[in-house]
Amino acid sequence: MKHVAIIGGTGYGAIELVRILHMHKHLQITKIISQSQQGEYLASIYPHLIEFVDTPMEELDINQLKAEIDVVFFATPAGVSKALIPQFRGTNVQCIDLSGDLRLSNSQDYEKWYGGEAAPEETLKEAIYGLPEINKEEIKNARIISNPGCYPTSALLGLIPALQQHIIQPTRIIIDGKTGVSGAGRTPSSMTHxxxxxxxxxxxxxxKHQHIPEIEQYLSESVNNKIAVTFTTHLIPMTRGLLCTAYGQLTSDITIDEVIEIYQSHYKSHPFVRIRKKDSYPTTKDVYGSNFCDIGLFVDERTNQLIIMSAIDNLVKGAAGQAIQNVNLMNGWDETHALHTIPMYP
Known part of the structure; x- marks a missing residue:
């Protein structure tokens, strides 16, 4: 049994970690760290956790974590983990960062899009981008994981097969993204009122969305060609769920049956990506509360475009579930452990 600490224990991502970790036979939550709520019980903030979490939240003590903890999840806002993760250098502690601090390999890109100083160069070089469908082997040997953003998870899983198989042109790609309010976090604002x-x-x-450079970086790496995208995000009046609809210009005549076969072949060894049949398109309800990404495809012969629809739960495959999927791979456990659950419906 490995001992787990969650830093930033009161946000939605952290609470989803708690829910999934409760089902995990190899991981035990030992510490929940919250600087602002230390001494409080998590169940006093989230009463649904009564009888499930019975330890008070603690203040951060890095030396104590080094001595007692095997896995640390950083469920923190951008700007926090980049200062903390380097302090675990030289240890065997596995660090999984759910923020955006380590996702961009170029420090200048981070400073431009996130508006702050980037993480140390050696930390950026050590961190592995935790999208298992593209980096599974690297994740298995990693100590530091940069968990992907929710929008990039959906967009990358939808677009990479089409680009790698030269189904669509690498230019003029448009991504229309829509997400529920939980994607904005728990802190109230006028936007989420x-x-x-x-x-x-x-x-x-x-x-100016900070996920733009993340999407572009990993699309570019996937085909060894610089790619720019038009990416527009929308907030919709539901709690959780995210759907990206991407549009790419076809490179040649191809049927929808051929495209579906290509996608099915591409993801045949990846248990959390489900390719829909012809004339079947994903909805956010289809993946609610699960670690699945459902992808639907349509060839528009009239406009010579491929339309790709990819749906995830932003708090699971887009955050906590993917983080635990990565830890499973890092430790040689079944990739699907504690995650292969039926989505909630309705």
Whole structure:
């Protein structure tokens, strides 16, 4: 049994970690770290955890974590983990960062899109991007994992097969993303206020979303060719769920049956990607509460475009579930352990 600490224990990502880890036979939550709520019990904030979490939250003590903990999840806002993870250098502690601090390999890109100083260069070089469908072998030998963002998880899984198999052109790719309110975190704001969100559809961060360079970096790496995308995000009035619809110009005549076969072959060894049959398209409800990514495909012969729809639960495959999938791979456990659950419906 490995001992787990969660740093940033009161956010939605952390609470989803708690839920999934409760089902994990190899991992035990030993410490929940919260600087602002130390001494409080998590169940006093989230009553649904009564009888499941019975230890008070603690203040951060790096030396104690080094001595007592095997796996640390950083469920923290951007700007926190980049200062903490380097302090575990030289140890065997496995670090999984759910923030964006280690996702961009170029320090200048981080400073531009996140508005702060990047992590130390040696930490960026050691961190492995934790999208198992593209980096499974590297993840198995990693000590530091940079967990992908929710939008990039959906967009990359949808687009990479089409680009690698030269089904679509690497230029003029458009991604339309929509997410539930939990993607904005637990801290209230005017944007997520009920009166502002309910019965409303709101575009946000147009042209400046921090997931743009992440999507572009890993699409470019997947085909060894620099790729730029048009990416527009929208907030929709639901709690959780995310769907990206991507549009790419076809390189040649191809049938929908051929495209589906290519995608099925590409993901045949990846248990959490499900390719829909012809004329079947994913919805967020289809993956609610699960670690699945469902992908639907359509060849528009009239406009010569491939339309790719990829749905995930932003808190599971887009955050906590993927983090645990990575830990499973890092430790040689069944990749699906504690994660292969039926989505909740309705």
């Amino acid at each position: 009920f009166s502002e969100t309910n019965d409303n559809l709101k575009p946000y961060k147009i042209g």
